Amino acid sequence: MTSNTMAQGISRSSGLGFRVAFWNITNQTSRFKLTTNSQEVTSTVSMNGFGSYIYYVSRFQSNIFFETHLGAFAAGTWSYNSDDYDGVSMVIPLLFGLRWDLLPGKLPTSFQPYLTIGGGPYWNTEIQGKSQNVVENEVLVETGMRLGWYAGGGINLTLASWFAFNFDVKHHFINYEMEDDFSGLESSLGFVIMWGAKKEMFQIQNVRVIAQDIYPAYYQFYNTYPIALVTIKNTAGYDIEVNLRSKVQDFSVRPKNSGYFKIRKNRTRDIPVYSLLGAKLHNVSHRRDVVLDIEVEGKAGHKVKKSASAQVTVHSRNAWDGAIDKLGVFLTPEDREIRNYTRSIAQKSDQEPTVQPDNFKMAKAIFSDLVQQNLRYHPDPNIPFYMDDRVQYAQETLERGSGDCDDLVILYATLLESVGIRTAFVEVNDPEKPIAHVYLMFDTGVSPADGFRVSSNDKRYVIRLREGERSTVWIPVEATLINQGFEDAWRSGAMTYLQDGKMRNGLADGWVRIIDHH
Amino acid sequence: MKKIIILLALLFSHCLFASSSVRITDLSGDVKVRRGLDEHWQLARTGMVLETIDTILTGEKSRVKLALAEANNFILGANAILDIADLRRISRKELFLLITSEKIEKLPQRKSGGQLRISNVNVLHGEKKDSVVEKVTNPLLEQAWQQHRNGGIDLLEQKYYTNAIVKFHKTLKTYVEVKDCGEIYYFLGQAFERLENEGQALEAYSNSIKMNFASECIDEQSLFRREKTEKAIMRLKR
Numbered sequence: 001m002t003s004n005t006m007a008q009g010i011s012r013s014s015g016l017g018f019r020v021a022f023w024n025i026t027n028q029t030s031r032f033k034l035t036t037n038s039q040e041v042t043s044t045v046s047m048n049g050f051g052s053y054i055y056y057v058s059r060f061q062s063n064i065f066f067e068t069h070l071g072a073f074a075a076g077t078w079s080y081n082s083d084d085y086d087g088v089s090m091v092i093p094l095l096f097g098l099r100w101d102l103l104p105g106k107l108p109t110s111f112q113p114y115l116t117i118g119g120g121p122y123w124n125t126e127i128q129g130k131s132q133n134v135v136e137n138e139v140l141v142e143t144g145m146r147l148g149w150y151a152g153g154g155i156n157l158t159l160a161s162w163f164a165f166n167f168d169v170k171h172h173f174i175n176y177e178m179e180d181d182f183s184g185l186e187s188s189l190g191f192v193i194m195w196g197a198k199k200e201m202f203q204i205q206n207v208r209v210i211a212q213d214i215y216p217a218y219y220q221f222y223n224t225y226p227i228a229l230v231t232i233k234n235t236a237g238y239d240i241e242v243n244l245r246s247k248v249q250d251f252s253v254r255p256k257n258s259g260y261f262k263i264r265k266n267r268t269r270d271i272p273v274y275s276l277l278g279a280k281l282h283n284v285s286h287r288r289d290v291v292l293d294i295e296v297e298g299k300a301g302h303k304v305k306k307s308a309s310a311q312v313t314v315h316s317r318n319a320w321d322g323a324i325d326k327l328g329v330f331l332t333p334e335d336r337e338i339r340n341y342t343r344s345i346a347q348k349s350d351q352e353p354t355v356q357p358d359n360f361k362m363a364k365a366i367f368s369d370l371v372q373q374n375l376r377y378h379p380d381p382n383i384p385f386y387m388d389d390r391v392q393y394a395q396e397t398l399e400r401g402s403g404d405c406d407d408l409v410i411l412y413a414t415l416l417e418s419v420g421i422r423t424a425f426v427e428v429n430d431p432e433k434p435i436a437h438v439y440l441m442f443d444t445g446v447s448p449a450d451g452f453r454v455s456s457n458d459k460r461y462v463i464r465l466r467e468g469e470r471s472t473v474w475i476p477v478e479a480t481l482i483n484q485g486f487e488d489a490w491r492s493g494a495m496t497y498l499q500d501g502k503m504r505n506g507l508a509d510g511w512v513r514i515i516d517h518h
Numbered sequence: 519m520k521k522i523i524i525l526l527a528l529l530f531s532h533c534l535f536a537s538s539s540v541r542i543t544d545l546s547g548d549v550k551v552r553r554g555l556d557e558h559w560q561l562a563r564t565g566m567v568l569e570t571i572d573t574i575l576t577g578e579k580s581r582v583k584l585a586l587a588e589a590n591n592f593i594l595g596a597n598a599i600l601d602i603a604d605l606r607r608i609s610r611k612e613l614f615l616l617i618t619s620e621k622i623e624k625l626p627q628r629k630s631g632g633q634l635r636i637s638n639v640n641v642l643h644g645e646k647k648d649s650v651v652e653k654v655t656n657p658l659l660e661q662a663w664q665q666h667r668n669g670g671i672d673l674l675e676q677k678y679y680t681n682a683i684v685k686f687h688k689t690l691k692t693y694v695e696v697k698d699c700g701e702i703y704y705f706l707g708q709a710f711e712r713l714e715n716e717g718q719a720l721e722a723y724s725n726s727i728k729m730n731f732a733s734e735c736i737d738e739q740s741l742f743r744r745e746k747t748e749k750a751i752m753r754l755k756r
Contacts, residue, residue: 447694447695448691448692448693448694449659449692449693449694449695449696451692452658455557456557457552457555457556457557457573458692459554459555459571459573459601460555463691463692465691470694471691471694491555494555495554495555495571498555498571499571502603503570503571503603503606505612505615505616507619508612508615508616508618508619509615510619
């Protein structure tokens with residue numbers, strides 16, 4: 001027996017049944033009487049209230065059904081050689097009512113008791129006759145129709161989602177003006193064949209993809225940020241719990257469970273979908289569409305599973321959506337090659353004590369070494385119908401020997417961060433220019449009063465005060481001037497900051513932004 | 519024809535250039551100019567045109583008169599420093615944005631549920647102790663502070679209130695180490711009061727009083743300024 005037929009009674013939307021029934025419509029006992037004497041044999045047979053129903057049920061709401069019954073019952077007395085009247089009584093009820101299944105579907109049982117109530121017309125016919133002699137017969141026929149009602153109950157034993165045995169008891173309340181009152185108890189036994197939609201525990205109403213584009217560089221982000229929201233409606237008629245299990249095809253190391261969310265009866269709830277993305281994500285060289293598989297498991301005594309899917313785009317490992325706040329994820333200062341590179345520069349650089357702060361001297365030495373690497377500015381390729389930016393990791397830029405502004409910013413910032421120098425990105429989204437620009441600044445670690453150790457001109461540096469910290473002097477550097485030397489790059493960065501940020505009010509207006517990643 | 523166009527273009531660009539610059543019309547004593555991001559100062563002379571990114575410095579008993587756009591003049595008194603950018607027109611709205619953006623910059627980064635940073639370390643270790651050479655102090659720190667203060671006072675006295683506020687803010691930010699017994703805050707309060715921004719003025723005066731009650735603030739000037747600040751606070755509270 002499948003779990004979803006448990007305690008469902010009529011587990012589908014419709015059912016057609018047949019029952020044989022007993023109803024003592026004439027208030028007499030069934031009997032057979034045989035009398036013999038020397039002259040004749042007389043016999044009387046009385047049969048009482050046997051009949052049958054065919055019935056149809058259809059789900060109205062949750063555990064409530066419409067039901068329609070058409071029945072036929074007959075009782076009679078037949079005599080042979082007796083003075084008694086022969087008589088037949090028939091009742092044909094056409095009943096309309098409601099049925100209420102008592103147990104919620106979450107109970108793990110295949111029995112479903114129910115209560116019923118309804119009413120309708122009861123057609124009655126009584127025929128009585130007596131043979132006086134061979135030629136004389138007396139026949140009395142009486143017919144009528146009365147409205148009545150019934151109340152009762154029963155039980156279904158569900159054996160399959162399409163078949164159940166049924167036992168039913170009804171008390172009919174009919175007050176005929178005829179001689180007999182048919183009111184009384186009726187019991188029946190039969191079966192029902194069911195079809196139509198099964199009663200659902202929940203419905204998946206919508207799958208809204210939030211992270212339509214998955215950027216490998218932000219993989220940490222997707223562990224805590226939902227990829228999609230699945231809207232689930234509880235249609236069970238009782239509280240249920242729902243767990244979502246999701247997997248991005250080819251990229252998830254294993255399915256990620258959302259944990260069980262309670263959904264109250266008849267309520268709708270958005271359940272977030274998370275995903276565990278694995279190392280394969282870092283090997284994507286070209287953008288591709290993949291399927292997000294979602295399995296929804298509803299639980300309330302038994303479990304029901306449904307599935308849904310959505311399509312998401314996994315971008316290449318170098319793709320960047322242009323959000324400056326996220327550019328920092330391309331920093332890889334802990335890479336062994338990067339640390340070895342900056343360590344070798346530190347060993348080569350000037351160890352003579354000077355008035356210049358250590359951070360400043362180190363930053364200058366790193367930049368000078370990059371100049372010697374003969375790095376060049378090189379723009380990103382134009383990809384038709386594809387607006388994403390591309391960012392190279394520091395190691396890639398060193399290997400390729402070129403990059404655009406964000407690549408060179410990432411390279412220089414990574415190298416500075418690898419020796420413990422804090423950096424920040426400066427994004428210039430000039431409303432008068434079609435393309436945004438990014439350069440960086442680094443922290444010399446000296447206080448504004450010691451700014452003279454960097455430059456006697458305070459326009460060449462930026463004093464930054466951050467919450468909970470002391471003010472320090474930061475040096476803006478235009479990384480795209482990688483082929484011209486530190487002095488030019490510094491001068492250009494300082495001038496850009498002064499003109500865009502201060503004189504044109506870019507900082508106050510918000511089109512110049514400084515992004516820290518610490 | 520091409521030469522004429524180039525000549526007209528140069529002439530036109532010169533007009534634009536001149537319109538955003540200032541000219542030295544008179545000077546006396548030791549007056550120096552620093553161009554843009556240069557490290558070195560050069561002697562100023564009458565008729566010299568200064569650009570927005572330039573800086574002007576006056577020595578003791580010196581002064582310089584600057585001709586601005588729209589026939590305005592500005593006189594920078596003795597022992598003062600001024601960025602030419604400090605003379606640009608700053609509306610109240612721009613001032614509000616500048617002050618607000620500085621406050622926003624001080625705020626910690628927003629911590630959202632979806633942040634990318636993984637924080638699992640409470641305290642970072644590995645600080646390098648400063649060497650003797652690192653502990654160089656600026657011998658001209660006090661003097662530089664005075665030059666900026668004087669530049670701000672000149673702006674205040676010549677009714678460049680918004681510019682004076684920006685200048686005083688910058689001085690406060692740069693010279694955190696200088697114990698001025700609330701002097702800059704006092705002038706900042708005055709500038710806000712002249713702008714009829716009573717809330718900001720009261721805040722500045724209150725900061726001035728707090729700093730003025732420090733143990734080293736017992737000289738005659740500090741006491742006199744404290745008295746004037748208290749009167750200003752009473753006046754504003756009324």
